[in-house]
Amino acid sequence: MKLSSKIKEINDAGEFKEYYLLDAQYSFCEECNRMDYAHGNGFLEIVALEDLQKLHSRHIGHQARRKFYSVVLLTAGEVSEVIGYQEYHFGPQSMYFIPENQLHSIGSWSETVKGFLCMFDADYFLLCIKHQIKLNQFPFFQLDNVPYLKLSDRETQMMTHLFWKLNSEKCQKTTLNDDLLVKMFLNIILLEAERIYNHKAAEQPFNLSRNEQLVAQFQLLVNQHFLEKKQVNEYAGMLHVHPHYLNDVVKEVSGFSASYFIQKQLIQETKSRLIQTSDTVSMIAAELNFTDDSYFGRFFKRITGSTPQQYRKQHRHQ
Incomplete structure (x- = not known):
């Protein structure tokens, strides 16, 4: 084709x-x-x-x-x-x-x-x-x-x-x-x-290219460790490759940078906790290992366009 x-x-x-x-x-x-x-x-x-x-x-x-x-x-x-x-x-x-x-x-x-x-x-x-x-x-x-x-x-x-x-x-x-x-x-x-x-x-056997294998391994590690590891170089170290190389391969296969997948996982986890729990924003920030509440709020707003409080008010089922 x-x-x-x-x-x-x-x-x-x-x-x-x-x-x-x-x-x-x-x-x-x-x-x-x-x-x-x-x-x-x-x-x-x-x-x-x-x-x-x-x-x-x-x-x-x-x-x-x-x-x-x-x-x-x-x-x-x-x-x-x-x-x-x-x-x-x-x-x-x-x-x-x-x-x-x-x-x-x-x-x-x-x-x-x-x-x-x-x-x-x-x-x-x-x-x-x-x-x-x-x-x-x-x-x-x-x-x-x-x-x-x-x-x-x-x-x-x-x-x-x-x-x-x-x-x-x-x-x-x-x-x-x-x-x-x-x-x-x-x-x-x-x-x-x-x-x-x-x-x-x-x-059913399934074969991937080397680059696809690397990206699949990276995404699996992000799913497992995103709460404590938030930097691309930490995952590159676990995969025994250079951070720039990892980012280039992830970009080639997925169309997005390696940091995008780490941030996406953090945002999805934050959204889930905002909607599904009654934890305060400060509690959620601590559970996601953010040491600064204000930075956590800025990070969430930069990605979503809303503050955590605004997102919870807009989407949480009463």
Whole structure:
């Protein structure tokens, strides 16, 4: 498959529509499009693959980097796509996953495709429960694992029902509890996919380039040590490479600097604690090993545009 060298950055569902669909005004759900929700942060969109297949614009082979997560359930038809640097061919009864910031391009979709595409960002996944599962802990969103599943008949039926239920609840939500239920169904889909994935993991070998292996190891270390290690040179030391080399490789593979992933992990952890706990901002700063509360506040505002107090007031479910 011939790929375009220019990478399109796609930040949200609106930009997805503008880039991939012939009609930028296309609504994923007519009912949802008429509703104005006063609550919730981040975004989640679901669209039928058969609708997407009819509306795809001329971007076959063009590389894009989505700033959000995508989960695809394919119940019929054939799909060819490049995820990262590898080309995959998917048939009926399969699921595939595109992590946040992963390179991706569409190869071909048969006219018979059916199923669902679910897109959501990390902020939307924040649930109002303590000790939530983090997105980067799901194996199919990790660079060093295969990004797809082959489903049995029973598993396909179960996932089809869950996607239908997710879409139905999303279209009907009007309250904070409704929105929480939508997030719960999203979480159930990912947990069920993880259960199936782990059961079948040993069946499929997966090879990465040296650079991809280094980035996968770096991201794993960040997930494990971001509370006590906040500098790129600390991770470079653990990986036995020069900090500049580590940063260059991470930038090449992911499109972002190494420090971006450390900061993102800290911000996501802060957001989770602001929403899910009653800890004061000072307590959260201390738990994240920031010795200066004012610096912690400036760091959070620089990345998010809001102070911790403003973020909690805006997004926390009452």
